[in-house]
Amino acid sequence: MSTHFDRASRVATVIAACVASAVAFAAPSIDPPQAEPVLTTTASGVQVYSCEYDAQQHLGWVFKNPQATLYDASGQALIRHSAGPSWEADDGSRIVGHVIAQMPSATAASVPQLLLETRSTGASGMLSAIRYVQRVNTVGGAMPAASCSAEHELGSSPYIANYIFYK
Secondary structure, eight states: OOOHHHHHHHHHHHHHHHHHHHHHHHSOOOOOTTOOEEEEEEEEEEEEEEEEEOTTSOEEEEEEEEEEEEEOTTSOEEEEEETTTEEEETTSOEEEEEEEEEEOOSSTTBOOEEEEEEEEOSOSSTTTTOOEEEEEEEEEBOOOSSOOOSTTOEEEEEEEEEEEEEO
16 A cells, blocks of 8 residues: 555656656757767858648648858868768768757757768768768758748758768
8 A cells, every 4th residue: 555655756756757858858969979070160051942742732841952062170172061961072982971869059040950870882081980970050051931832842041050070
């Protein structure tokens, strides 16, 4: 037979677990696990959207792909960023990533900050050993504010961000 104290204790434990879960959910980390940063770049480009029908047959913008150039600290173009998402260096090395974590940008109307895990798909070179790519300090890139009116119509939104590559 349980006492009022036992039930109160169980309720307090459940509430504490819920609060801990909410705190963990509210502050996601986009830091890569056990990885070493090897290159920090600044991207300038666009996020491309396509006008498509949803399940209710309403037209709306759907993310299609990024198109950006990534520059080193001296302003030299190093990497092209495109669909996949993928990154390709001038030496032919190429990686493709998939999102494993994200959090909102600190700047309103901007694409989220991301952590992507990668796999190499190209020649050996600058990107061959990269395991993670982190997109931070995002500004812009959100879907176009204007409504779309024709299926498959394309729209784009300029953005800048920092991409950090980790091995």
